[in-house]
Amino acid sequence: MNIASLLAKKGSKVITVQPEQTIRQALGLLADHNIGALVVVDRDSRPVGILSERDIVRSAARDEDVFVKTVSALMTKDVILGVPQDDLESVGRTMTDRHIRHLPVVDQRRLVGIISIGDVVKAQRDLYRGEVETLQIELTEEHGKPAGR
């Protein structure tokens, strides 16, 4: 299973911010959309970084003036980008190993979505549940006890 199927039910809406915007503006976006991270994009809508609530908290803990700083000052620049054909399995492993909570997804360098570690865990759980459900049907049949009929 690839991560396109996670994006398929997210309506492909990605909340983005530009590097020269302020942290105050970024916080407004995080609060308005009830999300944990913003994809930072340049003027051509290409992802250039990611700004998470953690990045802001870490800075605010030692800097009163965090609100007027620019997004580019606080964002993580060496952001890992996924592609829709990436396997759910390897994406989950990479996000866990590298402590990444949000993964922007690009297609031909165009930003097409963002998935969170929560999305990945839920998709994996649903896959396992589905397999268990299906195995149970087959096992029930094997023991000659089909329900009904």
Add this chain to the structure above:
Amino acid sequence: MTRPGTEAQPLRVAIVGAGPTGFYATDQLFRQPGLVVDVDMYDRVPTPYGLVRAGVAPDHQKIKSVTAAFDKVAAHPRFRFFGAVELGRHLSVDDLRAHYHMIIYTTGAQTDRRMGIAGEDLQRSHAATEFVAWYNGHPDYRDLTFDLSQERAAVVGVGNVAADVARILSRTPEELAATDIADYALEALSASRIREVHVLGRRGPAQAAFTNPEVRELGELTGADVTARPEEVEPDELTRQVLERAPDRATQKKVEILKDFSRRTPTGKPKRLVMRFLVSPVELLDDGRGGVAGMRLVRNRLYATATGTLQPKATDEFEHLPVGLVFRSVGYRGVPLPGVPFNDDWGVILNEKGRVLDAQSKLPLVGQYTAGWIKRGPTGVIGTNKPDAAETVTGMLEDLARDIHLRPADASPAAVERLVRERQPQYLSYQDWLRLDEIETRRGKETGRPRVKFTRVKDMLAALGRA
């Protein structure tokens, strides 16, 4: 007016698509304590169960027993089925909006993805889904023909459907005769001259989508010897690294099964099933008369993407594979429904966790939902649609609690029945289906098969005394 969901005013729900997801969603609605729900389920074919009837391979009867659970759901007094009724043909979205509080689209992924290579449209190059629908007796596909006089066939893809197609092509007539495969397909496959089936995966065994039981089954066919090439099933360096870092028993087992295939020597069975990996067709070759004569394959090697996924990259090594019949099974897509916003990027209904979104505003459309493959794309097994349907139903209940639902002009069950009868007098009810089921099963018993399917709508109607 009070909120719908009571004895006096039941919540009226229409479900479009009578496959597993539609039944899972129905079941979850019926299980809500204190909620009174009427469910009307529609399908464009006369019979229920979707891909359990028309997709699951006939030699996999065990999994088909899931329909017993669906029949229990259908026995609920507030359930109705309208078979042979198609959205966009007999009823429109507006018709549904005028009669229901909520609509769920569960129409699945009805078409296949193309390979995007030259020669794809030559004769004897087919979508695997069409072959599957054909051998399963789907009324819309029963009249297709496949040239089984060819001796060599290729199946492009290594997912579950590819495994099904390869297996059905390799089965003996005796094995097929014990299944509920469509009569005409049994006849055609019994006369098949196919001797060699090549299954082509673009990555290695560790990345193949088919499950271990399915692979193992390919090695246990009575009429076909399975083979693989040692150099193609041996994990490459990148795959080995992944398996060492994150040991995964199922994947290791899959590699082991295929390595075992590569060590086997043919035992003289009439057919040969060749498992190939790290190859992609780049062109289908013309026999000079518009038919497939073979394919040009390129060898791939794997590279790791930024997230560590191993993907194929073409090398400059090519090979020629002579085959006269090709089935492509490289993925599936949903088909847009008339009047329902579609997300072309992913081939699904435009939605957020099952709430259908307006194409412009990207905000939820009141009372319209989706679940299953048409919501998330074709992934997982039948049971995966249960948690998926649950997510959608949860959203519906949240909306209902906030009094967000359609305000139908006439929500009475009788009004719907009048409308359907007017637009499609030949619709089938669940009672009709149970009668057909009984006849099919009885016909099967007489010939030692699980059932003998009706494959033409007019035959179904005749059997019900309505022709």
